[in-house]
Amino acid sequence: MKPALRGQAGSRWGGRLLELYAGLVLLYLFLPILVIVLFSFNRPDGRFNFVWKAFSLAAWQDPLLYPALVEAMRLSVSVAAVSSAAALVFGTLIALALCRYRFRAAGAVNLFLVLPLTTPEVVLGSSLLSLFLSLDAVMGYWTIVLAHVMFSISYVALTVRARIRGFDWTLEEAAMDLGATPFQVVRKVTLPLIAPGIAAAGMLSFALSLDDFIITLFNAGSRVTFPLYVYGARRAAFPPQINVLSTTILAVSLFVLGVIVLWQQRVHRQNLRWIPESR
Amino acid sequence: MDSVVTLEHVRKSFGDFVAVHEAHLSVGRGEFFSLLGPSGCGKTTTLRLIAGFELPDEGRVLLEGKDVSRVPPYRRNVNTVFQHYALFPHLTVRDNVAFGPRCRKLPRPEVERRVQGMLEAVHLVPYADRKPAQLSGGQQQRVALARALVNYPTALLLDEPLGALDAKLRQAMQAELKRLQREVGIAFVYVTHDQGEALTMSDRIAVMNEGRLEQVGSPEEVYHSPTTAFVAGFIGAANLLPARVVSLGEGRAAIAVAGDQPAEAAAPTWRAEPGQGATLMVRPERLRLAENGQGVSARLTAVVFQGAVVRCSLRTPDGSELVAHVGSDRPSPALETGRNYRLQWDPDAARLLPPPTQGAGAPLDAGVAGGSPVGPPAAASSTFHP
Ligand SMILES: Nc1ncnc2c1ncn2[C@@H]1O[C@H](COP(=O)(O)OP(=O)(O)OP(=O)(O)O)[C@@H](O)[C@H]1O
Numbered sequence: 001m002k003p004a005l006r007g008q009a010g011s012r013w014g015g016r017l018l019e020l021y022a023g024l025v026l027l028y029l030f031l032p033i034l035v036i037v038l039f040s041f042n043r044p045d046g047r048f049n050f051v052w053k054a055f056s057l058a059a060w061q062d063p064l065l066y067p068a069l070v071e072a073m074r075l076s077v078s079v080a081a082v083s084s085a086a087a088l089v090f091g092t093l094i095a096l097a098l099c100r101y102r103f104r105a106a107g108a109v110n111l112f113l114v115l116p117l118t119t120p121e122v123v124l125g126s127s128l129l130s131l132f133l134s135l136d137a138v139m140g141y142w143t144i145v146l147a148h149v150m151f152s153i154s155y156v157a158l159t160v161r162a163r164i165r166g167f168d169w170t171l172e173e174a175a176m177d178l179g180a181t182p183f184q185v186v187r188k189v190t191l192p193l194i195a196p197g198i199a200a201a202g203m204l205s206f207a208l209s210l211d212d213f214i215i216t217l218f219n220a221g222s223r224v225t226f227p228l229y230v231y232g233a234r235r236a237a238f239p240p241q242i243n244v245l246s247t248t249i250l251a252v253s254l255f256v257l258g259v260i261v262l263w264q265q266r267v268h269r270q271n272l273r274w275i276p277e278s279r
Numbered sequence: 280m281d282s283v284v285t286l287e288h289v290r291k292s293f294g295d296f297v298a299v300h301e302a303h304l305s306v307g308r309g310e311f312f313s314l315l316g317p318s319g320c321g322k323t324t325t326l327r328l329i330a331g332f333e334l335p336d337e338g339r340v341l342l343e344g345k346d347v348s349r350v351p352p353y354r355r356n357v358n359t360v361f362q363h364y365a366l367f368p369h370l371t372v373r374d375n376v377a378f379g380p381r382c383r384k385l386p387r388p389e390v391e392r393r394v395q396g397m398l399e400a401v402h403l404v405p406y407a408d409r410k411p412a413q414l415s416g417g418q419q420q421r422v423a424l425a426r427a428l429v430n431y432p433t434a435l436l437l438d439e440p441l442g443a444l445d446a447k448l449r450q451a452m453q454a455e456l457k458r459l460q461r462e463v464g465i466a467f468v469y470v471t472h473d474q475g476e477a478l479t480m481s482d483r484i485a486v487m488n489e490g491r492l493e494q495v496g497s498p499e500e501v502y503h504s505p506t507t508a509f510v511a512g513f514i515g516a517a518n519l520l521p522a523r524v525v526s527l528g529e530g531r532a533a534i535a536v537a538g539d540q541p542a543e544a545a546a547p548t549w550r551a552e553p554g555q556g557a558t559l560m561v562r563p564e565r566l567r568l569a570e571n572g573q574g575v576s577a578r579l580t581a582v583v584f585q586g587a588v589v590r591c592s593l594r595t596p597d598g599s600e601l602v603a604h605v606g607s608d609r610p611s612p613a614l615e616t617g618r619n620y621r622l623q624w625d626p627d628a629a630r631l632l633p634p635p636t637q638g639a640g641a642p643l644d645a646g647v648a649g650g651s652p653v654g655p656p657a658a659a660s661s662t663f664h665p
């Protein structure tokens with residue numbers, strides 16, 4: 001009897017500790033984000049928005065006050081859009097090839113896909129820089145885009161591949177059997193079915209590109225993206241508009257993420273096959 | 280000859296492995312043609328050769344007399360019902376059925392007319408706006424049928440379409456398939472490994488084994504007059520005994536069987552000579568037991584009551600095992616295990632088959648006579664075509 005009771009008491013304490021621990025970890029994860037959101041409503045004393053003074057909506061009413069900040073934001077969004085679009089096309093094709101065909105280079109391609117994820121960004125950034133320099137490339141918009149495409153492809157290919165692992169390829173044969181040309185098969189069957197995976201991959205690569213700092217720092221030349229601007233701003237001036245724009249990005253990504261998750265669940269339910277009762 | 284699907288000496292291998300040797304057959308207009316055989320014998324591969332998903336290494340595939348050996352699936356006018364249906368999960372029942380006509384860019388009113396007609400034919404109108412995941416197995420099966428038939432194919436190819444259904448639904452769907460096939464008058468090429476299904480549904484059956492067509496014929500032919508030991512054993516139960524031809528008469532052959540006991544059988548359809556070895560085939564229900572008189576002597580080793588029949592296991596003096604089914608209402612003579620009985624049969628019920636070594640070889644070209652593909656019997660060429 002006794003050991004059991006002690007065990008129960010022990011597990012109750014263990015449960016408490018676990019909850020406390022989980023709470024602390026969550027706090028640790030979300031505190032910085034909370035601070036960013038909170039300080040977008042601050043009216044700072046002077047140029048630096050680091051100390052809480054008073055509640056104000058001034059920054060939210062005039063988010064585009066600083067042209068350099070707006071320009072950095074515009075550049076970041078443009079780079080993210082272009083690089084994720086390119087990464088989506090190539091990454092999806094790689095994922096399709098890997099799932100679809102057995103070919104000799106498949107192992108090597110798999111390895112190359114994981115490399116950008118596991119290599120330290122400093123190494124990637126500096127080696128890209130030396131590559132661009134040796135090619136006499138003009139550092140700027142396109143070098144940033146190329147660098148981002150490089151690492152985004154990996155994330156896209158891995159995400160899309162995870163999604164199409166369970167894809168029923170006989171559906172493609174069924175479509176072809178019904179008279180669909182290869183192009184029609186892709187448009188009417190393959191793409192609609194893997195679209196949620198592609199959307200999730202697009203979201204991921206957009207976010208990765210938007211917040212990339214180290215690789216961008218090496219390859220940006222004289223251009224300034226949003227992360228580079230924020231980093232530079234910590235010395236000269238740190239207006240609450242930075243927090244406003246960051247909060248906006250956060251809100252938009254959460255919204256898009258929610259939409260994609262709901263959509264994926266719906267498509268997943270559709271794909272569930274009816275299983276005969278006799279089995 | 281009005282044949283819609285013809286395979287001419289088709290051969291298909293994957294690497295070193297030959298999946299289909301010398302497939303040589305033709306399916307008539309409106310015929311219900313079954314490909315029957317054990318797992319892995321090449322049924323699906325044969326079907327995929329007709330559909331265009333596999334290209335033959337040798338030989339030709341003809342649809343309505345035109346060589347389509349190198350034509351891609353989407354330009355062949357045949358449609359497939361896949362084993363697990365392969366319905367498009369993101370489309371409604373109506374859009375699934377409309378998929379084919381839309382891909383072929385038919386005018387919209389025509390598409391709607393055809394789809395509506397097809398949904399009515401398979402009783403799916405109330406379910407037209409559901410997604411496949413919201414249907415039962417039998418309903419999904421009917422969507423798959425409608426989706427294929429709406430294109431008015433030259434032939435419909437079905438790969439074990441009832442395999443995923445439970446026994447009761449299977450029987451209902453067998454009847455429905457047969458009804459639908461008669462209604463539309465389209466040739467069905469039906470793959471199954473269930474011999475009962477093939478016997479009840481087909482106009483003709485092609486029995487396959489290890490990539491070869493063993494025999495092509497009507498259900499009665501393959502059941503009563505199998506040409507190889509494999510066919511005899513695969514379709515229904517069969518007693519197969521090593522035998523020796525003693526002499527050949529008119530329609531009859533005198534043989535020695537089961538330890539040189541004299542017996543009679545129907546004259547073999549293949550060229551046999553006195554003294555030659557052969558395999559004797561008799562169905563269990565064609566064997567009679569007698570206490571004495573003529574017939575092959577054998578010892579009764581077990582008796583099992585099975586309802587309509589009594590299953591008797593017997594052993595001949597040379598050690599061969601036999602099974603006889605005796606009507607359970609008239610157990611004459613009294614069945615006592617351990618006793619010796621005389622086994623009798625009508626000579627017409629006993630078939631002489633080539634000995635196994637020869638049966639697996641090339642000379643038995645699945646009943647092909649004169650090198651031209653086996654055509655459908657005239658009666659099977661039905662009339663109505665949409
Ligand atoms: N793409 C392929 N590559 C290699 N071997 C294959 C391929 N497709 C089929 N085979 C082989 O060919 C043989 C015949 O296959 P097939 O699918 O035609 O058999 P089946 O008669 O339909 O069997 P089942 O009743 O189990 O469906 C099998 O041994 C199979 O392993």
Ligand SMILES: [Mg+2]
Pocket residue numbers: 322323324438
């Ligand atoms: Mg098969």
